Amino acid sequence: MFKKVLIAEDMEDINKGVHTLLTELGVTQIKQVQYCDDAYLKIKKGVLNNEPFQLLITDLSFKADHRSQKYPSGEVLVEKLKSEFPTLKVIVYSVEDRLQPVRNLFNKHGIDAYVCKSRSGLKNLTIAITKVFSGVTFLSNEVSSAFNSINELEIDDYDISLLDNLSKGLSQEEISALYIENHIVPASLSSIEKRLNKLRIQFNAHNAIHLVAIVKDLGLI
Amino acid sequence: MFKKVLIAEDMEDINKGVHTLLTELGVTQIKQVQYCDDAYLKIKKGVLNNEPFQLLITDLSFKADHRSQKYPSGEVLVEKLKSEFPTLKVIVYSVEDRLQPVRNLFNKHGIDAYVCKSRSGLKNLTIAITKVFSGVTFLSNEVSSAFNSINELEIDDYDISLLDNLSKGLSQEEISALYIENHIVPASLSSIEKRLNKLRIQFNAHNAIHLVAIVKDLGLI
DNA sequence: TTTCCCCTTACGGTTTTCCGTAAGGGGTTT
DNA sequence: AAACCCCTTACGGAAAACCGTAAGGGGAAA
Numbered sequence: 001m002f003k004k005v006l007i008a009e010d011m012e013d014i015n016k017g018v019h020t021l022l023t024e025l026g027v028t029q030i031k032q033v034q035y036c037d038d039a040y041l042k043i044k045k046g047v048l049n050n051e052p053f054q055l056l057i058t059d060l061s062f063k064a065d066h067r068s069q070k071y072p073s074g075e076v077l078v079e080k081l082k083s084e085f086p087t088l089k090v091i092v093y094s095v096e097d098r099l100q101p102v103r104n105l106f107n108k109h110g111i112d113a114y115v116c117k118s119r120s121g122l123k124n125l126t127i128a129i130t131k132v133f134s135g136v137t138f139l140s141n142e143v144s145s146a147f148n149s150i151n152e153l154e155i156d157d158y159d160i161s162l163l164d165n166l167s168k169g170l171s172q173e174e175i176s177a178l179y180i181e182n183h184i185v186p187a188s189l190s191s192i193e194k195r196l197n198k199l200r201i202q203f204n205a206h207n208a209i210h211l212v213a214i215v216k217d218l219g220l221i
Numbered sequence: 222m223f224k225k226v227l228i229a230e231d232m233e234d235i236n237k238g239v240h241t242l243l244t245e246l247g248v249t250q251i252k253q254v255q256y257c258d259d260a261y262l263k264i265k266k267g268v269l270n271n272e273p274f275q276l277l278i279t280d281l282s283f284k285a286d287h288r289s290q291k292y293p294s295g296e297v298l299v300e301k302l303k304s305e306f307p308t309l310k311v312i313v314y315s316v317e318d319r320l321q322p323v324r325n326l327f328n329k330h331g332i333d334a335y336v337c338k339s340r341s342g343l344k345n346l347t348i349a350i351t352k353v354f355s356g357v358t359f360l361s362n363e364v365s366s367a368f369n370s371i372n373e374l375e376i377d378d379y380d381i382s383l384l385d386n387l388s389k390g391l392s393q394e395e396i397s398a399l400y401i402e403n404h405i406v407p408a409s410l411s412s413i414e415k416r417l418n419k420l421r422i423q424f425n426a427h428n429a430i431h432l433v434a435i436v437k438d439l440g441l442i
Numbered sequence: 443t444t445t446c447c448c449c450t451t452a453c454g455g456t457t458t459t460c461c462g463t464a465a466g467g468g469g470t471t472t
Numbered sequence: 473a474a475a476c477c478c479c480t481t482a483c484g485g486a487a488a489a490c491c492g493t494a495a496g497g498g499g500a501a502a
Contacts (some may be wrong), residue, residue: 173458
């Protein structure tokens with residue numbers, strides 16, 4: 001089993017629950033932090049002292065308070081850590097159950113497990129820890145469909161950018177101008193119209209407003 | 222102090238943390254449920270047996286699972302309970318920190334306290350319980366601005382309905398037809414345009430898409 | 443009662459979105 | 473090379489959204 005584990009989670013009670021769980025699993029060195037920045041520092045320090053953490057269990061959302069943070073969320077923390085310390089195992093433990101954010105965590109940041117906080121959250125977390133220790137990834141039932149082929153909509157970064165700019169109030173013509181300026185192709189108004197039409201069909205949206213509302217609910221933007 | 226308290230919260234660890242807190246405060250009869258429907262039944266039963274619960278501490282979001290629920294969220298549970306048992310005190314304990322949902326809980330459903338789950342959540346919950354026991358309401362710092370006059374935008378139910386229908390993909394003309402059919406005034410296309418224009422100005426939105434994106438982020442719809 | 447104000451509605455013109463068609467270009471297949 | 477496919481772009485018309493102006497009506501104030 002893991003020997004040295006770090007927990008990053010801003011709520012005390014959950015933090016305590018995970019701590020108890022780890023102790024029961026036989027983890028001897030357990031550190032807890034309530035801020036992402038502290039998590040980064042602790043991981044970094046561990047590596048420098050040649051006593052690296054083997055596993056990070058982290059939440060996604062950390063409530064902002066008076067302390068200004070360099071890493072405001074679990075996602076940016078994970079992104080930074082996985083690029084700097086690729087051997088560090090990471091389990092994300094969060095209430096987030098929208099598929100797209102989970103997909104991103106695996107595909108873009110290479111996390112090792114995702115566990116949904118729920119009634120059986122701690123039970124799943126136990127499974128995740130043992131699985132990750134033996135080198136396999138884990139995904140909670142609640143979001144297991146994140147990698148079903150049926151849900152694999154062909155939505156790329158360009159589509160996301162388009163939807164994001166729309167949601168920020170840019171007209172299609174303004175987006176076109178922006179893309180021309182930034183040398184993003186396709187940039188023509190016609191192509192943007194076409195792409196949005198494709199997205200409307202994919203998401204069964206009646207119009208652009210509906211489309212943006214849908215993808216916001218899905219967590220794509 | 223309260224003698225008989227019910228906790229409704231689907232996550233075990235938090236449930237346990239609140240339980241501990243109540244015990245320390247001297248509450249003798251503490252019941253816990255992980256489903257809203259169970260909460261309703263327990264409250265109802267208490268009243269029928271002439272041993273009513275004095276206080277309910279409830280979460281807002283309950284993860285859906287195999288059990289189908291009549292009351293899917295803390296909000297509908299509170300709405301039902303407060304209308305049926307007005308004397309029951311209710312404290313909502315949730316991560317939700319958007320102002321509008323909190324406003325609705327106080328204004329529409331008459332809850333007695335709202336505590337944000339956060340780093341100092343349990344501490345605030347303690348304060349809330351003692352305050353509510355002495356008959357005054359309580360509001361966490363994180364959402365205290367919910368009732369600042371500066372945030373009191375004059376957004377009424379009609380506006381919300383308008384935005385909600387927009388986000389569902391209805392065109393302004395379709396909304397007009399719908400309102401005429403349901404005898405909601407104003408129903409004319411012109412009035413709907415005017416109202417949306419007012420909302421765009423209020424929220425600094427560039428167009429309808431932007432407007433819907435903004436109010437979705439604010440939790441108004 | 444008359445005046446005034448606010449809300450609803452109507453209308454016309456401009457802009458933006460929506461939708462189909464088609465031309466041009468680059469790459470691959472035959 | 474010719475045929476083909478796919479993507480980008482252009483264009484034009486219809487629909488919807490956007491915006492200003494103005495008329496009608498009901499209630500409050502003078």
